[in-house]
Amino acid sequence: MDARQVPSLDEIFEQVCECRRCPLAEGRTNPVFGAGNPEARVLIVGEAPGKNEDLQAIPFVGAAGKYLDELLGIAGLAREEVFIANVLKCRPPSNRDPRPEEIQACADYLRAQTRAINPEYIVTLGNFATKFILRTDVGITRLHGTLQRAGRFKVFPIFHPAAALYDSKKRVALEDDFATLGRLLVEGM
Template sequence: MTIHYDHFKTISPLGDETSEQLLGMIGDAVRACRKCYLCEGRTNAVPGFGNAGARIMLIGEAPGKNEDLQGKPFVGAAGNYLTELLGYAGLTREEVFIANILKCRPPSNRNPQPDEIFECTPYLRDQVRAIMPEYIVTMGNFATKFILRTDRGITGLRGNLQKTGQFSVLPVFHPAAAIYDRTKREVLEADFVYLGRLLGNVPWEGDAPNDGR
């Protein structure tokens, strides 16, 4: 099932700088940012990390304790699991760019608040415009709802390729939510195999579906 959303419809690449330069500028702005209350409790802001020329951009929720300490997204147990998941798609971390909706850790890992999302997501939009990926993988409810501008939850959307503007969007469960849940793990791993098939890294079983792209 493919649904076409118009969020990001008018998005276009930023300026004349290279993607690396743009991501560097965005990272500097994030590290200096004091636009919301979350700057008070951070050890490090976590702008995002990865390949500026990536075909795939993965978007999670917010930094946790380890990410806050290291200034990098998806380190620790959830990060190790994400690396494993990328393997199901025939990908390595060096090939993708990983970012979050929020760039600073919420206290006690609570959910992002609407005002924090409002203040922080311009950085994410600029990262998308700097990279212009072919696929955006939204991990969990917050990334999926923001990117697709939908109230539909991740359980109903996961594994179904969507469109927003020129981007193909694959919503999946958040790795941290699946890490100790065998049922969710199986679903999440199957969704990464599907991503690998879309990318041509993993062979289709039978005929490839016509997903409208």
């Protein structure tokens, strides 16, 4: 793809739907693409989609999705005001963690989504998304809540909402980090 020519989200979605030949798509109901406002200031990048996301073909449903909606409220946002994408469009059917070469096979779709949306902030949820976007081995425990740079994008690593469902310390950290995100958006930093 020509770097100057950014495809539309519809074109990217068509390409994602055509990736059925990939072994990762075997047994999947739907490729999980992304959802939300294509003109959003905030792109939220989650982990590889799970079973519920696969069935509904949208990211962040279930308990973690409900909690994400609460967290967005803390930042002064609603789901309709952000765009939510996944690092990997199809988690392997066995639900195991994807291998690096599998992630790489899906990386172009996420890069294309990022360019099409062109957000001011990219919020990475969890280790997987953070390491992928920042191309680092440094974990989320060290990076969460600290504004980073990836090219022209401001990246804000945050714990994954699912982690907070079982860990009250991460819940406090997540709520503080989303409050910080809200302040950054208001202040325009």
